[in-house]
Amino acid sequence: xxxxxxxxxHYMTGDEACAEGALAAGCKFFGGYPITPATEIAERMxxxxxxxxxxxxxxxxxIAAIASILGASWAGVKSMTATSGPGFSLMMENIGLGIVxxxxxxxxxxxxxxxxxxxxxxxxxADMMQARWGSHGHYEIIALAPASVQEAFYxxxxxxxxxxKYRVPVLIMADEIVGHMSEKVRIPEAKEIELxxxxxxxxxxxxxxxxxxxxxxxxxxxxxxxGYHMHITGLxxxxxxxxxxxxxxxxxxxxxxxxxIRNNLDDIIITEEYLLDxxxxxxxxxxxxxxxxxxxxxxxxxxGIKAGLLKLVTVWPFPEEKIRQLAEKVKGFVTVEIxxxxxxxxxxxxxxxxxxxxxxxxxxxxxISPDRVIAMLxxxx
Amino acid sequence: MPDIQAxxxxxxxxxxxxxxxxxxxxxKILGEAAALGxxxxxxxxxxxxxxxxxxxxxxxVVISDRTIxxxxxxxxxxxxxxxxxxxxxxxxxxxxEGILLIDQxxxxxxxxxxxxxxxxxxxxxxxxxxxxxxxxxxxGFFTAIxxxxxxxxxxxxxxxxxxxxxxxxxxxxxTKGYDYGLALLKGQEKKAAGKTGAIA
Numbered sequence: 001x002x003x004x005x006x007x008x009x010h011y012m013t014g015d016e017a018c019a020e021g022a023l024a025a026g027c028k029f030f031g032g033y034p035i036t037p038a039t040e041i042a043e044r045m046x047x048x049x050x051x052x053x054x055x056x057x058x059x060x061x062x063i064a065a066i067a068s069i070l071g072a073s074w075a076g077v078k079s080m081t082a083t084s085g086p087g088f089s090l091m092m093e094n095i096g097l098g099i100v101x102x103x104x105x106x107x108x109x110x111x112x113x114x115x116x117x118x119x120x121x122x123x124x125x126a127d128m129m130q131a132r133w134g135s136h137g138h139y140e141i142i143a144l145a146p147a148s149v150q151e152a153f154y155x156x157x158x159x160x161x162x163x164x165k166y167r168v169p170v171l172i173m174a175d176e177i178v179g180h181m182s183e184k185v186r187i188p189e190a191k192e193i194e195l196x197x198x199x200x201x202x203x204x205x206x207x208x209x210x211x212x213x214x215x216x217x218x219x220x221x222x223x224x225x226x227g228y229h230m231h232i233t234g235l236x237x238x239x240x241x242x243x244x245x246x247x248x249x250x251x252x253x254x255x256x257x258x259x260x261i262r263n264n265l266d267d268i269i270i271t272e273e274y275l276l277d278x279x280x281x282x283x284x285x286x287x288x289x290x291x292x293x294x295x296x297x298x299x300x301x302x303x304g305i306k307a308g309l310l311k312l313v314t315v316w317p318f319p320e321e322k323i324r325q326l327a328e329k330v331k332g333f334v335t336v337e338i339x340x341x342x343x344x345x346x347x348x349x350x351x352x353x354x355x356x357x358x359x360x361x362x363x364x365x366x367x368i369s370p371d372r373v374i375a376m377l378x379x380x381x
Numbered sequence: 382m383p384d385i386q387a388x389x390x391x392x393x394x395x396x397x398x399x400x401x402x403x404x405x406x407x408x409k410i411l412g413e414a415a416a417l418g419x420x421x422x423x424x425x426x427x428x429x430x431x432x433x434x435x436x437x438x439x440x441x442v443v444i445s446d447r448t449i450x451x452x453x454x455x456x457x458x459x460x461x462x463x464x465x466x467x468x469x470x471x472x473x474x475x476x477x478e479g480i481l482l483i484d485q486x487x488x489x490x491x492x493x494x495x496x497x498x499x500x501x502x503x504x505x506x507x508x509x510x511x512x513x514x515x516x517x518x519x520x521g522f523f524t525a526i527x528x529x530x531x532x533x534x535x536x537x538x539x540x541x542x543x544x545x546x547x548x549x550x551x552x553x554x555x556t557k558g559y560d561y562g563l564a565l566l567k568g569q570e571k572k573a574a575g576k577t578g579a580i581a
Contacts, residue, residue, distance in 0.1 A: 009416075009417055010417075011409070011412060011413035011416050011417050011423075121428075121429055122428075177426060177452070180426065180427055181424055181425065181426045181452055182409055182412055182413070182424070182425040183416070183422075183423070183424050183425075184416040184417065184422065184423070288452075291450045291451055291452065292450075292451060294450040294451075295450040295451040298450070366453075367451075367452070367453050369453075369455070370451055
């Protein structure tokens with residue numbers, strides 16, 4: 001067996017670091033279909049998984065890819081897939097199946113320019129609302145956005161941990177720029193990495209209720225073949241997992257699916273701040289655009305403009321309370337993202353008219369220059 | 382997150398050419414040599430099209446003493462060109478005091494005030510029987526001329542980065558480029574010293 005954790009210093013791409021993060025988190029199954037700019041995640045997993053006792057399958061398409069990782073998760077292993085825009089669209093229906101069946105798994109979307117085939121080799125951050133609302137029905141989801149190669153490593157571990165803890169698919173909303181960028185990555189020793197695995201059931205196997213949740217809203221999860229009675233369906237279901245076609249059963253299930261996330265926002269939402277304490281203007285950004293924003297904050301400060309950055313590590317659930325608090329004290333918000341206004345709308349909503357919210361957006365294909373952020377700061381404030 | 386960055390020692394490099402020439406690998410060797418060998422920070426971003434070969438291709442490498450926020454390059458300090466179209470695309474972005482490295486058989490430079498360092502990298506690679514090692518020759522040349530990465534870091538990274546079984550051949554290619562660069566610099570120094578001597 002080869003080591004799952006490649007302790008040491010490496011120079012690798014964000015895609016490769018995402019794969020190494022998955023392996024360090026204990027991922028043992030990858031089902032995928034290649035697509036630029038996410039293919040390198042699959043390539044690395046294909047090369048590495050057999051050596052650590054795992055399984056890699058190239059499926060016939062992205063619909064099958066996500067179906068395979070849901071199945072693998074119910075077989076008891078940590079599983080993931082990786083894709084980009086067009087493949088992410090194909091995965092939408094089964095992301096909903098993952099949510100309603102409460103199946104831990106990780107889906108990386110290395111975003112490229114869209115709509116449709118768009119700009120395969122060029123970056124964007126325009127699938128952010130699709131990540132939130134792309135599957136039908138109402139739900140809560142967790143999405144992270146790495147801004148560097150080092151973050152691609154650690155956030156993938158975080159994604160697995162959150163996924164296992166809350167039994168929900170977790171999305172890594174990377175972008176082509178971070179995915180294809182090479183940087184130094186420090187991989188710690190295995191014992192320094194905190195790992196969380198799903199709670200497993202105990203007691204009589206014939207009386208097992210796969211959806212009987214504990215106080216935090218999450219039920220222990222058995223694996224197929226262990227003998228626990230289980231029924232897993234996309235239909236609205238009761239504690240046994242049996243279809244329950246009633247308004248009350250639906251409300252009960254939906255309450256639990258929503259609240260297991262909503263009641264644990266402090267644990268799930270991760271943000272970072274840079275010079276935000278005394279800032280007049282709060283820049284809100286995530287992924288590679290957070291790097292543009294860091295450069296812009298430095299430049300603004302040199303010019304005497306008191307800007308600071310709120311960097312979203314967790315983009316979904318959205319840090320609503322944080323934006324509300326900031327709206328009480330800043331003169332305004334500037335959201336920097338490679339789309340034409342997605343997270344910007346969330347900032348605007350949560351600012352609630354107490355502070356204006358501006359967008360520095362881009363239709364996709366390249367990083368946003370810090371100059372454009374500076375120009376907005378000068379123009380708007 | 383880091384403190385405000387004062388002006389720090391940062392070098393921005395663009396390597397450009399066609400897909401298939403190993404432009405991205407050359408960039409990766411520079412970045413990795415700086416980051417892992419010389420213990421600096423570096424970023425490499427690559428740009429290419431959907432074609433697997435023949436399309437325009439570039440690698441942007443930032444090398445710095447400090448954390449690098451913005452990984453794209455607006456005005457390179459060093460431009461290394463292995464195709465005419467790459468040269469034409471980026472030459473106007475080169476800093477006024479920036480230096481230009483070219484494969485002299487592939488690029489006819491226009492009128493530029495920047496110092497130009499030319500090497501017949503592709504021809505030299507053909508002479509050692511591996512045209513595809515022109516990129517490694519360019520890496521050696523870059524190392525000698527710019528001194529942005531140390532010789533040891535560059536050579537070790539070349540060995541680590543090339544396919545198994547080709548290490549010796551690639552080291553030879555690297556050394557050829559490096560020696561050519563050193564000889565070029567020495568020639569220039571002599572010329573400069575000669576001029577100074579004449580004035581004195």
